[in-house]
């Protein structure tokens with residue numbers, strides 16, 4: 001049987017999420033850079049007009065673009081092996097998937113692009129590997145690196161916010177470190193969908209680029225060990241007493257995880273509120289886009305306050321595409337399950353998220369996110 005081809009890069013945030021899933025699910029894959037003639041002629045045309053990584057070609061030859069769609073595809077085949085079954089754990093798993101995928105772009109971009117002395121040579125090497133042989137490497141690399149620097153600014157990583165981004169990130173690493181000193185993964189001794197979301201920024205950028213890697217190794221060893229663990233096929237939990245491979249029993253949520261979410265809420269909540277308002281306003285101004293119109297990565301800039309400082313960032317519909325999964329799960333709850341989840345979300349400072357909904361739903365068509 002042929003293997004799965006994963007088009008991605010070691011440097012890529014979103015590739016890290018899918019790679020880790022494939023590794024932990026025991027799926028045989030081969031990673032390729034998206035720079036070959038075969039990719040241009042046979043794979044790209046099936047990606048809905050968006051040149052993004054990761055994309056996979058499945059064993060049966062189907063092309064899937066987008067990390068969430070790829071993981072959904074294999075999770076469905078895999079009996080939902082990485083989706084916990086109890087209510088609080090299910091909600092937090094999906095919540096970490098959103099926050100990991102969309103909520104840590106500022107530190108990921110800042111620690112990559114604001115430290116040229118430490119990172120330049122490393123980044124230059126990787127950007128060169130993307131360039132097909134027939135093109136002028138120097139020119140293309142410079143242009144692509146500038147585009148990504150610009151993307152960082154678009155996510156709100158500008159000189160005025162650097163100090164705030166760093167202080168939020170350092171506190172987050174301390175809280176994650178405290179959690180991973182007690183538990184191998186977010187919800188116990190087995191990774192969940194939320195771990196795969198969270199590894200996206202914490203591997204490709206923050207756990208691999210020279211500047212933030214050193215920081216993590218020096219200040220947050222247990223977090224660094226989780227990053228390693230997420231990229232290994234075996235459980236890699238030697239330092240823990242308990243050697244089981246399951247989620248915590250009785251729907252337990254460790255206090256350390258509540259602390260992590262409380263920290264993440266500091267900017268995730270104001271940004272999500274502002275983005276929700278901005279996208280809904282934008283939707284209101286459109287003359288009812290036809291069903292299946294592509295939902296672009298950003299529809300405008302929104303401004304919000306974090307710890308007394310103002311941040312301006314791209315309002316991204318994709319955040320709400322993933323958040324809807326948490327909200328759908330939440331909407332199915334009733335009775336004590338709902339009460340318990342409400343109490344938990346309150347303790348994490350995340351309750352407001354359940355009400356932040358777009359006026360139009362996002363789905364997928366031809367490998368793109370679209371307005372339904």
Ligand SMILES: N[C@@H](CCC(=O)N[C@@H](CS)C(=O)NCC(=O)O)C(=O)O
Pocket residue numbers: 012013014015051052053054065066067068318
């Ligand atoms: N929602 C997509 C986002 C993928 C994405 O933005 N990937 C980056 C690299 S980490 C990329 O390809 N950027 C280039 C672009 O979007 O044009 C996913 O989760 O796969």
